[in-house]
Amino acid sequence: MPLCPDCTSERTVKNGHIHTGKQRYLCRTCGRQFVENPTNKTIDTPTRELIDRLLLERLSMAGIARVVQVSEQWLQDYVTCKAAQTPTQATVRPKKKGRLTVQCDELWSFVDHKGNKQWVWLALDADTREIIGAHVGDRSAQSAQRLWDVLPTVYRQCAVIYTDDWEAYQQVLPRKRHRVVSKSSGKTSYIERFNNTLRQRVSRFVRRSLAFSKSLRNHIGLLWNFIHHYNASLPL
Missing domain, CATH: 3.30.420.10 (Ribonuclease H-like superfamily/Ribonuclease H)
Structure with missing residues (x-):
């Protein structure tokens, strides 16, 4: 078994597989989960754009991660960042005073x-x-x-x-x-x-x-993400 990358303990055991099928290990000493020889995957712009579209459909986070073949943790971090950057104010067409x-x-x-x-x-x-x-x-x-x-x-x-x-x-x-x-x-x-x-x-x-x-901030952010998409898709 490989040594733990955090505490170098030899008390490591197999602990399932990551989304790519690679073996995952668990350190019984410090609790760290890890894979051998990890490789950082760069998520390209087309994949991010596909994720943005899938977030507007009735799919779970786990489902989106499986479709685009990214880790659930990366996807969660991406969604958290997106939710934090989404404006929480409606963008509407200018209206004149009158009957509304x-x-x-x-x-x-x-x-x-x-x-x-x-x-x-x-x-x-x-x-x-x-x-x-x-x-x-x-x-x-x-x-x-x-x-x-x-x-x-x-x-x-x-x-x-x-x-x-x-x-x-x-x-x-x-x-x-x-x-x-x-x-x-x-x-x-x-x-x-x-x-x-x-x-x-x-x-x-x-x-x-x-x-x-699981996060109120993400709940609100993704609500507004859909509202902005919905308003922008309405006919003029």
């Missing part, structure tokens, strides 16, 4: 375990279908306020906002422009459809998912 219609809804999700609920608050322009604001937090009025605060100014000044009867909205939104409606009214159908699209396209938002987020 917004639909709002909340989507349940979780991070690490189902007891750690993270509600995704979303606002959508009913005319252009753009997502104009989002916030991840609890289901309180404070989170509703955070969603309201991130909306572009023109919407906060002019828009009529349609929501369900969740009381947090009623504590935050302007009464004269807030409309409480039922799902059967169709007045929130576009944002409900987006919620379904999000669950179908990003595996960590699937209700019964094994591909859940």
